[in-house]
Amino acid sequence: MIDNYQKTxxxxxxxxxxxxxxxxxxxxxxxxxxxxxxxxxxxxxxEETFIVKKSFEGLFETTAPHLFAITIMIFIVIHLLLxxxxxxxxxxxxxxxxxxxxxxxxxxxxxxxxxAFFAIIKWVSFLIFQFLFIIAIFLIISDIMRHxxx
Amino acid sequence: MKFTVSKDLRNNKVMRNLLIAFSTIMLLxxxxxxxxxxxxxxSTITDIKNSFLGNEDEFIEPLSAISALEMVxxxxxxxxxxxxxxxSIFMRIDTKLKTPFLAITMLLxxxxxxxxxxxxxxxxxxxxxSVTSFLAWHISASSMLFVSLSWxxxxx
Numbered sequence: 001m002i003d004n005y006q007k008t009x010x011x012x013x014x015x016x017x018x019x020x021x022x023x024x025x026x027x028x029x030x031x032x033x034x035x036x037x038x039x040x041x042x043x044x045x046x047e048e049t050f051i052v053k054k055s056f057e058g059l060f061e062t063t064a065p066h067l068f069a070i071t072i073m074i075f076i077v078i079h080l081l082l083x084x085x086x087x088x089x090x091x092x093x094x095x096x097x098x099x100x101x102x103x104x105x106x107x108x109x110x111x112x113x114x115x116a117f118f119a120i121i122k123w124v125s126f127l128i129f130q131f132l133f134i135i136a137i138f139l140i141i142s143d144i145m146r147h148x149x150x
Numbered sequence: 151m152k153f154t155v156s157k158d159l160r161n162n163k164v165m166r167n168l169l170i171a172f173s174t175i176m177l178l179x180x181x182x183x184x185x186x187x188x189x190x191x192x193s194t195i196t197d198i199k200n201s202f203l204g205n206e207d208e209f210i211e212p213l214s215a216i217s218a219l220e221m222v223x224x225x226x227x228x229x230x231x232x233x234x235x236x237x238s239i240f241m242r243i244d245t246k247l248k249t250p251f252l253a254i255t256m257l258l259x260x261x262x263x264x265x266x267x268x269x270x271x272x273x274x275x276x277x278x279x280s281v282t283s284f285l286a287w288h289i290s291a292s293s294m295l296f297v298s299l300s301w302x303x304x305x306x
Contacts, residue, residue, distance in 0.1 A: 005241055005249045008253050009234070009237045013233075013234055015260065016256065016259070016260060019264075023222050024223060027216070031216060069227055
């Protein structure tokens with residue numbers, strides 16, 4: 001059983017995490033675009049629309065802090081899920097989150113190496129990551145609200 | 151994360167000293183965060199409005215939507231970790247007020263980020279709410295840290 005304090009802490013933590021995910025989706029759309037074509041142009045550049053190709057250094061500046069931040073967030077969320085009635089889903093969720101996150105991060109490097117196909121892979125892995133993270137957060141919230149067993 | 155399972159942390163000298171150091175540095179961080187924002191955006195409502203929305207007469211460019219979102223993205227990540235850790239220490243304090251205190255801190259921080267974005271995207275009316283809630287959640291989190299520090303410094 002959890003007390004009111006823990007319930008408040010975890011519920012509001014989950015809401016703040018959802019807000020963080022919302023900002024990351026908004027940033028993705030505003031900076032890169034919605035479709036795989038936009039992703040390819042953002043990384044590989046386009047002379048006609050004056051979009052400059054991303055440099056390795058520029059990409060690395062984004063990758064390094066995200067590797068730290070997203071791994072910590074995955075650790076916290078999965079760690080909380082282990083105390084819920086949904087712990088049987090943890091191995092699948094963890095694998096899905098880590099694979100989609102690493103694929104998303106790595107795709108940028110393949111794109112600047114002119115492998116345009118990775119635009120689709122980046123797009124799909126980004127969507128899968130966001131979807132799985134939202135599912136994980138909702139599982140935590142639903143467990144707290146229904147069973148009070150976290 | 152031993153401190154999440156140990157009931158009375160004050161009996162463990164190493165853990166106690168670690169949390170005293172952590173709480174002190176987090177207090178410093180909160181103070182520096184307010185200072186940093188005051189230096190970046192100004193310390194009066196007029197300066198802040200000009201920094202957020204721009205001012206043609208004074209040739210001040212408005213804050214771009216992407217810059218605002220990037221700032222919220224980073225600050226929100228820091229706030230989540232900070233409040234989660236402060237909240238885990240504050241949990242040990244024996245008072246009925248701890249749950250409302252925690253809820254107020256977290257809600258104020260959410261309001262602060264939402265109203266900041268609203269002031270950049272929708273209306274300058276949100277600037278005052280953004281500034282007030284930003285200061286309020288920092289004061290509230292600092293108070294949680296002060297209470298935790300005084301509890302940690304007291305002999306069990």
